[in-house]
Amino acid sequence: MKALVYHGAGVKAWETVPDPKILAPTDAIVRMDTTTICGTDLHILKGDVATVAEGRVLGHEGVGTVVDVGAAVTNHKVGDRVIVSCISSCAVCSYCRKGLPSHCVGMGGIGWVLGHLIDGTQAEYVRTPFADTSLHGCPESLTNEQAAMVSDIYPTGFEIGVQYGDIHPGDVVAVIGAGPVGLAAIATAKFYGPAKVIALDLGRSRLDRALAMGADIAVATSDDDWVDQVRAHTDGLGVDVAIEAVGIPDTLRGCVAIVRPGGHVANVGVHGVPVELPLDTMWIDNLHLTTGLVNTTSSQMLLSLMEGGRLHPEEMVTHRFTFANILDAYDTFSRALDHDALKVAIHRE
Amino acid sequence: MKALVYHGAGVKAWETVPDPKILAPTDAIVRMDTTTICGTDLHILKGDVATVAEGRVLGHEGVGTVVDVGAAVTNHKVGDRVIVSCISSCAVCSYCRKGLPSHCVGMGGIGWVLGHLIDGTQAEYVRTPFADTSLHGCPESLTNEQAAMVSDIYPTGFEIGVQYGDIHPGDVVAVIGAGPVGLAAIATAKFYGPAKVIALDLGRSRLDRALAMGADIAVATSDDDWVDQVRAHTDGLGVDVAIEAVGIPDTLRGCVAIVRPGGHVANVGVHGVPVELPLDTMWIDNLHLTTGLVNTTSSQMLLSLMEGGRLHPEEMVTHRFTFANILDAYDTFSRALDHDALKVAIHRE
């Protein structure tokens, strides 16, 4: 089959590799019908993620069709249309039982293995471990593109941004970073009845999109007084919840700067360097700071809200490609601001 | 009256000052019978706390007798033995109503005003604002020394360490720093059924005391392999909850180093400088980091457990003085390790 293979920092190719095979009775083989690219894939290609070996097929998102199952798989059968979750979960270990498959002991302490420690979904076929709990049946009424947004983007924004942020009705919520995950946080923040959701980003076009996708207010962090602008939308004490969806020191410190005493900072961004935080002023502020890899435990719930028309994941897909031109998809996605791109969908021909 | 007055960095005196008077109908005047010194007082005397003006009477802990009340005070009357809470609470503002009087808007956004923004308890008399909600009636069966530990030490260890740390039955809990607040966290951690409480400190004598006061295991952070020692007391993945009760960068990073994915770090320590945290590895670990000033909302509950013999605050007081030699008390407390001191009690003659 053909797949997108990582050959070390900066080098990738769409090339022929061996077809995947069932290795364990809990495996399934899925023919990928729609896949997409994640910001994490770009990190890998920069050589930032040391745990990704050369020769690895990338990708941890997408929708496909089951073509083979191991003897122990009972939840899915050949022919089923399924969503591949970015997290594989053994369902048995202490982390999985606690609702934290992000650190599944059965997968070696990390639930994210696809396109990371084993071959992934930017391929014609993929082997998915623990298929019963790591694939989701795709609701009839959702397109592949819609459903593919549940592999990673929406659960990440919701679980690590919104749920860890602990939003309550009436809260003022700020989201720094209006890329796909930030927008997913903005959209799903609405499930907890906030008074206002403030989108923050550098760029006007991203802010306009955030407003279109559910933010109530947009503030450009390129403005010198952006912190004051945010505070002006509160009682002056700052926001209740600040969600970081960028992954650099300045934006995390920005979240700390705008959150009120007793507030929550939920870090969703993937950081590449340590961050100096002002503990000398934070210690007294009763702040909660959370970090995390998605668990995808909310996926079924998010799918049901999409089916009911309460979420609009189709707004997230801005560009479309086929497997044959997946390198163009990478090119577009890696220069997302130039292309005004959010998620790119890559379809089987 | 006589009081311990701050005269700028490094300068303090036990000297005559005007007697306090009722200023608002919600005030009370308390004759201090027993007071004590907090690590924060030492910070102030170093000049670290810019918000403390010269001329300020220090102290935010102690037990005394009500000698005057404003017209609106109904909960306490002249002659009552009362515990002065380190936090003053208006009970009306949004923060007080949410259980966060640490940031009482009625007190200007900070519930800690005694010995900070107004004159405090290291004095023969003190004016306490919002007396109805900021003084606690002292249970008959408790000594002044025992009860004075509820002004700050026990609620701080419990609320900011144990409750923010979110300990569950069966958890392995580590507490770095076996000073008074760390020991209060160790003692009150037991209220959530941990499998093991590990005390960490540099010094052997503090660790021995921690074992005597309820820790199950003691590890010296002076050992090069202390992180490994801690992990060896878990399943290898680290502790569920790490409580920081020192207030320096190394100990906070130490907490991050020993906590397992999905775990909690509760910072109780007062930090004087920013702290660089390894967000580049933390981002994926589903960690919760909390900070905070005590709310003293648990004081009544802690008193009831002391009355029932489930807490032993008398173990916390190692040295005794009278007001006349309060400077000796400061000397002893400021060299606590040399004197093997925890809390010093200072009594009216």
Place this chain on the structure above:
Amino acid sequence: MKALVYHGAGVKAWETVPDPKILAPTDAIVRMDTTTICGTDLHILKGDVATVAEGRVLGHEGVGTVVDVGAAVTNHKVGDRVIVSCISSCAVCSYCRKGLPSHCVGMGGIGWVLGHLIDGTQAEYVRTPFADTSLHGCPESLTNEQAAMVSDIYPTGFEIGVQYGDIHPGDVVAVIGAGPVGLAAIATAKFYGPAKVIALDLGRSRLDRALAMGADIAVATSDDDWVDQVRAHTDGLGVDVAIEAVGIPDTLRGCVAIVRPGGHVANVGVHGVPVELPLDTMWIDNLHLTTGLVNTTSSQMLLSLMEGGRLHPEEMVTHRFTFANILDAYDTFSRALDHDALKVAIHRE
């Protein structure tokens, strides 16, 4: 002044009574500009509430203007437009500090005293105890009618229905009883992102209004197969949360009949007789059943959401009167179904 006085079962009069006076330094006197009638007032008039003495002025809801304050009141001043909360809260007792002023010890163990144990708001003037914490400043942008819905109706539907019901995003929620409180529960259930809210009532006109005010689905409990109809809107196992807003045995048992294993039944209705519940089948079903008197701790939050246009309390007021014809208001409200009435507003001329 004139007031609506209860003279024993079935007897009421709009008559002259002495003006209220400040009795405690925490009291305020409020000139009532808008009041309303609650279902509980009808219960009282039937003689069902033995704790209401003859001669009592009824009413526990409304908006007015402060005309006098006691010496200890600092949060409100003469001339302020205020909302009278149906719950009076001393802010000091253990119940108030825990967020349960419904059982305020300072008020004798019950926060609902107005129009019950002391004279109430269906009068030209009312004395409100603990005014600092029992009156809410009325936001400029809200009309009296809108704001009066925060005295009782919206907090009751939200706190005792929605919050006690513990709604989560994606849940299917059923509300039995589409009167004012049930409609408030339907409207505020939306703050937790339910997949569907099902309104249940006997009458078609009430169901139509429920659909207009936010319900997704309406089922008539006059249909023999109403339980099956409800289940058909779930996966067959029943709803996640069932809210009882009527107060009779059949509707509470109906809630138990439609809720799934692991689900919640939140009783909001005022019951007049004991209820036999099928514990012989319920014991195994991991059900949570809650009851409660409102705390009005959510009032400020609800006001902020009304100001932001996220709640529409004006939809709740169907009929308008002046104090002079308050008896007509009672007549209309007591035959609400005939008049298609929800809340009646009674204004000062």
Place this chain on the structure above:
Amino acid sequence: MKALVYHGAGVKAWETVPDPKILAPTDAIVRMDTTTICGTDLHILKGDVATVAEGRVLGHEGVGTVVDVGAAVTNHKVGDRVIVSCISSCAVCSYCRKGLPSHCVGMGGIGWVLGHLIDGTQAEYVRTPFADTSLHGCPESLTNEQAAMVSDIYPTGFEIGVQYGDIHPGDVVAVIGAGPVGLAAIATAKFYGPAKVIALDLGRSRLDRALAMGADIAVATSDDDWVDQVRAHTDGLGVDVAIEAVGIPDTLRGCVAIVRPGGHVANVGVHGVPVELPLDTMWIDNLHLTTGLVNTTSSQMLLSLMEGGRLHPEEMVTHRFTFANILDAYDTFSRALDHDALKVAIHRE
């Protein structure tokens, strides 16, 4: 093999039946080394549980040795000493993923199948479905008798009594019924730092045992003034949490009678008839009433606390038998009060 077979109301026999076989790749066959009898088995034998067919092998508790495993079982292997959980969990369905395997959809909507819908553990061998998640490896340091108490008794007392009761530090907790499950609730209530645990039962010998096993206070419900006695151990308002561990109307109403406003009633008892509850007074009291079948999600945690010596399950076993005289074990257990019996252990010879 030999097994204890139910032959309709009142009829049981220890007789030869076919050996169990692996039916699904997720099954295991366990040789029972130690089993026990549950109060539920007595209910079945009375004919009260219509879902138990004649010919069924009873029993849902015990410890044994794995003798065969299906192809998909990876967590346990032949020769392992294992604890059979009374709840079988597919780990995949929505209930299992939510931590509610008590209602496992994969098992047909009820996790309790052993000795109920399929053959159970009062036998020389048993087939256990979904063995990976329904058996627990038995810690080396625990005896079979100790470990068998984790099949059902301790998780039930802890999850359905203590956790659903929502005990907080400082609470006063009452447990009505000092049989095995009530005693497990008393012992595990201590993990949440209650001020006092009050045991209630009719009989003095049970109360003495409750005091020996951790209760602070014992009150005989045979005393006419038992409600007043309980209230006298509180501030007069009643207990914070009342746990029902009997299963009859009077004891459940007794829980309602002794619980304070805002308190919790956790029903653990198995009820055979409906219960009339005083909703006419309860509606205003902000009570939470819970029911439930155990999930056994706490089993691993309870085992770790037993290994650490924080629980003493050996105190629960009062009588010992072998399989050959299991009918004597039934006789003793069915007249538990006469024999002063708690749990009976039945061992393989």
